[in-house]
Amino acid sequence: MIRSCLKASRTFISHCPVALSHDAVSQPVLVRRGLSMGLWPFSASPRDFSLPNASWNAEMRQVYDHYTALCEVKTEDSEETGPWHKLPSYNRSLKHAAGGVYLSKLIQSKARLFTRNKKEYGAAFEYVIFMNKQEKRCVCAFQAGHLLEGPPGHVHGGAIATMIDTVTGTLAGYLVGPVMTANLNINYRSPIPLGGVVLIHSALDRLEGKKIFVNCRVTSTDESKLHTEATALFISVNMGHLFGM
Ligand SMILES: CCCCCCCC(=O)SCCNC(=O)CCNC(=O)[C@H](O)C(C)(C)COP(=O)(O)OP(=O)(O)OC[C@H]1O[C@@H](n2cnc3c(N)ncnc32)[C@H](O)[C@@H]1OP(=O)(O)O
Numbered sequence: 694m695i696r697s698c699l700k701a702s703r704t705f706i707s708h709c710p711v712a713l714s715h716d717a718v719s720q721p722v723l724v725r726r727g728l729s730m731g732l733w734p735f736s737a738s739p740r741d742f743s744l745p746n747a748s749w750n751a752e753m754r755q756v757y758d759h760y761t762a763l764c765e766v767k768t769e770d771s772e773e774t775g776p777w778h779k780l781p782s783y784n785r786s787l788k789h790a791a792g793g794v795y796l797s798k799l800i801q802s803k804a805r806l807f808t809r810n811k812k813e814y815g816a817a818f819e820y821v822i823f824m825n826k827q828e829k830r831c832v833c834a835f836q837a838g839h840l841l842e843g844p845p846g847h848v849h850g851g852a853i854a855t856m857i858d859t860v861t862g863t864l865a866g867y868l869v870g871p872v873m874t875a876n877l878n879i880n881y882r883s884p885i886p887l888g889g890v891v892l893i894h895s896a897l898d899r900l901e902g903k904k905i906f907v908n909c910r911v912t913s914t915d916e917s918k919l920h921t922e923a924t925a926l927f928i929s930v931n932m933g934h935l936f937g938m
Pocket residue numbers: 713714786858862872873874875876902903904926928929930935
């Protein structure tokens with residue numbers, strides 16, 4: 694059983710350009726490869742939680758439009774777009790994984806990705822991540838909903854940490870494959886107003902064997918105000934480790 698799970702997992706990760714723990718995206722690859730979705734045992738049209746919705750305020754939409762425009766820019770000597778692109782974001786880590794009885798059981802569980810477990814728009818974590826692979830960095834627009842209150846009218850430090858882990862982990866996973874957070878250091882510099890929008894910038898510092906060092910800054914959307922700074926260490930893991938085997 695374990696062998697079949699690992700085999701299925703390897704199949705999945707080969708389709709999957711980002712860390713399983715975060716905004717894993719296998720769907721576009723499958724569509725690109727023209728696989729028949731009728732044979733697919735899971736939802737063929739998952740909801741992408743990182744698309745604009747009615748809860749997004751004007752600032753959030755402005756940031757989204759800004760980076761979306763950068764995604765559409767064509768390079769001079771190629772028809773390809775780049776270097777920015779928006780990552781989709783689903784509410785289950787393994788929803789689109791392939792095969793395996795053991796894996797199917799995991800997939801059919803009630804587990805939901807922490808940051809995407811509220812169906813209500815705008816209540817908790819509204820965010821979208823834009824990746825720049827060439828520069829090994831990403832930017833996330835984050836609008837904190839009313840369920841994330843810590844100090845009155847401001848965002849809970851744990852919610853900020855969650856988003857930092859999510860964004861830095863997404864970057865690390867995108868660059869190297871499956872990872873787990875080993876260390877997260879956070880300095881909170883100024884409170885983030887509830888309902889406000891901030892940018893979470895993350896960039897690769899260095900790779901050392903299995904270790905991926907990533908930095909992070911949370912700023913106002915005009916980048917004039919620094920809210921939070923962090924560094925994170927991720928460790929490359931195999932699929933067995935990810936499943937606790
Ligand atoms: C569905 C998928 C979910 C995946 C979620 C991923 C994103 C998350 O939020 S993860 C959740 C929180 N993180 C965890 O639960 C991780 C718990 N810890 C672990 O599993 C392990 O300790 C893990 C994976 C971090 C490292 O284990 P292991 O692969 O055995 O690494 P190990 O060989 O001990 O260490 C490798 C290197 O990293 C260093 N290292 C490991 N942990 C740390 C640490 N906390 N701080 C500093 N350095 C560290 C070691 O010193 C070693 O360095 P060197 O190569 O220079 O000697």
